[in-house]
Amino acid sequence: MKITPQHFPQEVEKPRQAGNDSAKTTAEQATAEKAAGTVKADASRQRMLSWFARVGISPSLMSSDPKKQKHALERRKQILETQKASNLQAVLNIALNVTINEQTSDNLDPDWFFAFSTMAEEIYSQPMQELWGKIFAVEVARPGSFSLRTLQLLKTLTHRDAKVFNKAVNIASRRNNDAVPRILVGYHKRKGLLSLFKRPVPEQINLATVGLSYPDLLSLQEMKLIYASEIESGVYAEGQQVTWRCVNENMTLTCKTSDVALVYYKFTSVGSELYKLVTKSPNNAYLQELKAVLGEVFNIS
Structure with missing residues (x-):
């Protein structure tokens, strides 16, 4: 018996057709991707030409004619x-x-x-x-x-650097009659025997959760706008008060116990000068977390 195409079931023919369609689709996608890549390359080329034109440079600037x-x-x-x-x-x-x-x-x-x-x-x-x-x-x-x-x-400094500095300014505080801003991050308390029987509490906030990441801190330190390490204040006695102003909010801290020191990052002299120029807006998330941490050892009003 002679086998002719009509003896094959119709289903056998479909995979071949699907394969052809798939190949066709793949070729079309490749063509579209190539075209898109060409458009992107042209756009990048135009941006490069535009930037160099601002400084008077073009690909054909230097002529052999003096x-x-x-x-x-x-x-x-x-x-x-x-x-x-x-x-x-x-x-x-x-x-x-x-x-x-x-x-x-x-x-x-x-x-x-x-x-x-x-x-x-x-x-x-x-x-x-x-x-x-x-x-x-x-x-x-x-x-x-x-x-x-x-x-x-x-x-x-670049515009990006200025934006990072602005983040720091928005969480910086100053004491009355003190021109140097500080970023309060928590407190340190000397440990005693009674502390062994108390539940652990967070002594510092994580600045990354309120918008100032660790890389941001490193950048500010490298730019000499804040000092490179955390600093502790003098030790506060029980009942001692201190008032800080963060952007437009005053916080009066009254120490509940003795032997407590505030922990902060201090602005350098250059950072302090620039601080006066930056438009400030309160970071409410930072203030809320700071008060929760400091509330363990200070009454806040």
């Missing part, structure tokens, strides 16, 4: 100088809109101003320009508020 080469370099210099002037103008415009209550008859230090302008002309991001504008306004009103060392450190 005259064209000179023209291209002069144009690049003009672009850079125009951008620097634009940066300074933005800083000035911001400073003019900052209101400072306290005024003084002292004159601004010329050396400070020219050092400031040299650094400020290379600040390109708008959020950082706002910070530099505030610094200038404060310095004009109260000369000596910001050291050149602070400006030099500030110049190395």
Whole structure:
């Protein structure tokens, strides 16, 4: 008997067709992925060209013709100088809109101003320009508020660094008549025999749970904005009081027992200067956790 195609069951033919469809689908997906990859590559290329255009550079900038080469370099210099002037103008415009209550008859230090302008002309991001504008306004009103060392450190900070610093500012507290902010994290109590029979309580909060991660702390330490290790306050006696202000909330701590010290991270002098400029908003999660921890050894009002 001669076997012809019609002797095969119809089901046997379907897998072959499905295989062809699958191969076709795979080929179409590959083509689509390739097209998408090309689009992404083109978009990345355009972004690269756009960024370098801001500093007067293009793939065909350097011509073999000396005259064209000179023209291209002069144009690049003009672009850079125009951008620097634009940066300074933005800083000035911001400073003019900052209101400072306290005024003084002292004159601004010329050396400070020219050092400031040299650094400020290379600040390109708008959020950082706002910070530099505030610094200038404060310095004009109260000369000596910001050291050149602070400006030099500030110049190395990026907008991302400033956001991390802002997190720290939002959980920082200051005592009355103390200009140095501190991030309170808990307390330390000298252990006695009675403590062996008490349930363990958390003596410190985990800052990562309230928005300030361990990498954030390391970054702040590397930037010399806070000191590298935790610090303990002096020991409080039973009944002793101390008042702290965190953003816009006052906390009066009355010690329930003796031999208790607060534990905190302390801002450096540079960090303390910059603290005054940052717009603050309360971190309620931090305050709630801090009060729960400190409530074990302090009455809080």
